[in-house]
Amino acid sequence: MFHNTATAAKATQYCESVKASADGWQVCLELFTKVPERAPSARLFALQVVDAMIMGAGIRGNENGAPERLAATRKTLLEFVSTQYAGQKYQTELPFLKNTLAHTITLLALASYPTQWPTFVRDMISLAGLPDATGPLTEDSAKDVNTAAVNPFLVDFLIKVLASLDEEMVNPAVPRGSDEVARNTDIKDAMRVEDVNRMAHAWYSILAHMSATRPNLAEGALRLMGVYVSWIDINLIVNQPFMQILFGLLKAPALRCQACHCLTNIVGKGMRPMDKLFLLQFVSVIDIMKQLDIDDIEFAEKVGHLANVAGVELKTIWVDKESTTPEARSTAYAMLEQLMPLLLNFLSHEYDEVSSAVFPAISEILGVFKKMQRDGTALSASQLDFLSRLLPVLVDKLKYSEEYSWPSSSNSGASDGDVSLDEDDEEAVFAELRRSLRVFIDAIGHIAPSLYDS
Numbered sequence: 001m002f003h004n005t006a007t008a009a010k011a012t013q014y015c016e017s018v019k020a021s022a023d024g025w026q027v028c029l030e031l032f033t034k035v036p037e038r039a040p041s042a043r044l045f046a047l048q049v050v051d052a053m054i055m056g057a058g059i060r061g062n063e064n065g066a067p068e069r070l071a072a073t074r075k076t077l078l079e080f081v082s083t084q085y086a087g088q089k090y091q092t093e094l095p096f097l098k099n100t101l102a103h104t105i106t107l108l109a110l111a112s113y114p115t116q117w118p119t120f121v122r123d124m125i126s127l128a129g130l131p132d133a134t135g136p137l138t139e140d141s142a143k144d145v146n147t148a149a150v151n152p153f154l155v156d157f158l159i160k161v162l163a164s165l166d167e168e169m170v171n172p173a174v175p176r177g178s179d180e181v182a183r184n185t186d187i188k189d190a191m192r193v194e195d196v197n198r199m200a201h202a203w204y205s206i207l208a209h210m211s212a213t214r215p216n217l218a219e220g221a222l223r224l225m226g227v228y229v230s231w232i233d234i235n236l237i238v239n240q241p242f243m244q245i246l247f248g249l250l251k252a253p254a255l256r257c258q259a260c261h262c263l264t265n266i267v268g269k270g271m272r273p274m275d276k277l278f279l280l281q282f283v284s285v286i287d288i289m290k291q292l293d294i295d296d297i298e299f300a301e302k303v304g305h306l307a308n309v310a311g312v313e314l315k316t317i318w319v320d321k322e323s324t325t326p327e328a329r330s331t332a333y334a335m336l337e338q339l340m341p342l343l344l345n346f347l348s349h350e351y352d353e354v355s356s357a358v359f360p361a362i363s364e365i366l367g368v369f370k371k372m373q374r375d376g377t378a379l380s381a382s383q384l385d386f387l388s389r390l391l392p393v394l395v396d397k398l399k400y401s402e403e404y405s406w407p408s409s410s411n412s413g414a415s416d417g418d419v420s421l422d423e424d425d426e427e428a429v430f431a432e433l434r435r436s437l438r439v440f441i442d443a444i445g446h447i448a449p450s451l452y453d454s
Contacts, residue, residue, distance in 0.1 A: 018049060025053035029073060032101075033080040040094050047100045054107045059179045061111030070112050077105060081157065082127055090153035102160035106168055109161075110183070114190040121195035124161055125202050128154040133201040134194050137241045141201065142208035152214055155206060159220035162199065166227045188231055196228070200236040207245045215254040222249070222258040226265040234269060238279060247288060256292075260302040263288075268309045273317045273324045277332055285310050286338050297351050304346040304357030311339050311361030319368055336365070340386050348393045352433055355397060359436055362390070366443040373447045387448050391441065398437045 018024040028046035031038055038046075050073060057066030081101075085093070105124075113120045122132050129149040133141065167174065169184045176184070206221040229237055249259035267285055289307060294300045317324055317332035324332075346358045369379060369387070379387075445452035 019052055025050050025069065025073070029076055033076060033084075035084075040097060043097060044100060047097075047104050051104055051107055054104070054111055057111050059111075059183050061116060067112070067116050070108060070116060074108050074112070074117060077101070077108070078123065078127070081105075081154070085153055085157055086151055087153070090157070098157065099160060099164075102157065102164045103168075105161050106164040109165060110168060110187065113187055121191065121198050124158050125198055127151075128158045128202070130155065130158075130202045130205050132198060134197045137201065137204055137236075137239055139241050139244075141204060141241060145205045145209060147209055150205075150209070152210070152217060155210070155214075155217050156220065158202070159217065159224060162224050163220070163227075166224070170227070170231060192232065196232045197236060199224075199228070200232075200242075204242060204245070207242075207249070211245075211249060211252065211255060215252075218249070218255055219258045222246075222255065222262045226258075226262040229262075229266050229269055234266070234271070234279065238266060238282060243283060250288065250292060257299055257302050260299070260306055264302070264306045264309050267306065267313060273320045274328055276313055277317050277324075277328055280310065280313065280335065281331075286335060286342070289342055297354065300346070300349060300351070300354045301357055304349070304354050307339060307342050307346055308358045308361045311336065311343055311358070312364050314339065315361070315364045315368060337382060337386075340365075344386075344389055344393055347390075347397070352430070356433055356436070362440060363436075366440060366447070369447045370443055379448070384448060384451070387444055388451055391444050391451055394437050394441050394444075398434060398441070 018027065021027075028049040032043045032046040032050070037043065053069060054061075054073070057063055057070060061067065061070050084090075085098075090098070109117060109120045117123075126132055129146070129151045131145055133144065169187060203221040203225055207218050211218040225237055246259055246263060249255045250263070252259070263283070263285070267280065267283070269279075271279065285306070289303055289310075292299075292303060294303055314332045314336040318329050318336060320329070343358045343361055347355050347362065349355050365386075369383065372379060441452075
């Protein structure tokens with residue numbers, strides 16, 4: 001026991017000394033890339049040391065001779081990726097090592113793009129064998145891809161790097177200091193010049209050529225589109241070639257959930273109201289949803305979220321009198337009325353996960369109706385008709401299912417350890433759902449008392 005503890009202490013001390021030494025990162029860079037490879041734990045430690053060196057180079061990667069160290073690291077790691085990850089080695093490499101290396105390359109990019117490493121995006125796309133293309137996408141863009149040169153292993157690694165870049169640079173869940181925020185803003189501005197256009201061409205090529213044969217890569221491309229759309233030019237994705245592929249994938253069983261999630265993020269992108277109305281019209285989101293074969297719970301929940309976001313966006317345009325025209329507001333409301341039957345369909349779904357997906361849109365619509373009632377504005381016949389169909393759906397959802405398992409009175413005094421946390425969570429979720437339904441019903445009572453009383 002003492003021997004093991006002492007050995008562990010010495011190992012820890014040695015590791016810390018390597019991290020602190022001036023050339024420790026070089027030793028570790030060689031250790032990670034060495035063939036034959038070292039133990040996974042040693043290679044992971046090696047990358048952690050390299051990461052520490054990169055993060056110690058300063059927010060802009062220009063402190064204490066950092067550019068030379070970063071350039072040497074970049075050269076070594078890209079050579080490793082191009083030679084070792086291009087073949088079967090990529091399949092046998094442990095997932096956590098691939099993810100960690102993708103993160104290390106992301107840190108390199110954050111420290112040196114665009115000043116020291118202006119070709120970061122081009123290098124990663126070219127490594128995968130995808131076309132280094134810019135300019136508008138056309139339906140012929142996919143024909144320019146030399147599919148024989150595309151390496152699916154390196155496409156997967158490219159997706160990991162770009163996902164890691166979003167996580168470090170954009171994801172709101174990651175805390176960042178003001179210096180990091182400023183640097184990330186500069187990086188995004190630089191990428192918008194041409195590199196996000198290159199990325200869009202790469203995503204299009206993946207979807208066009210790999211959806212059928214490599215659905216996991218197509219799913220990764222869809223996921224990237226969904227997160228990057230929040231800050232890139234919407235026209236890079238919302239165009240005829242991309243939408244044609246995306247709409248087709250909404251009918252592909254293996255990819256339809258991710259395709260729907262991607263479309264939801266596109267529809268929910270922050271935009272000026274008039275631009276958002278044009279977007280909703282261009283993608284024909286309501287007509288698309290009407291054509292979908294929704295035959296399982298997961299997909300129903302995804303489409304429900306899409307309907308919800310579309311409903312919230314249309315309501316926002318409808319009530320915005322400052323930055324829209326009367327014609328635009330009229331168009332938005334007409335589209336919202338077309339969407340209302342779909343919202344009711346999802347609300348009446350037997351599974352609560354699907355029903356609750358459209359709660360925000362229902363709440364927004366009822367909120368507007370309540371304001372109209374308070375202002376003395378009479379509801380139209382179609383609005384009253386919507387409420388008359390909404391109320392019985394809400395009442396029916398409020399009822400307990402026949403399969404509902406009532407808590408046993410004999411367990412009322414049971415200790416916390418006798419009650420499953422899952423059961424507790426389910427009870428809390430169901431109680432919250434019923435509370436929301438009651439709020440909706442009460443709102444209808446205020447808006448249209450005659451419907452409520454009947």
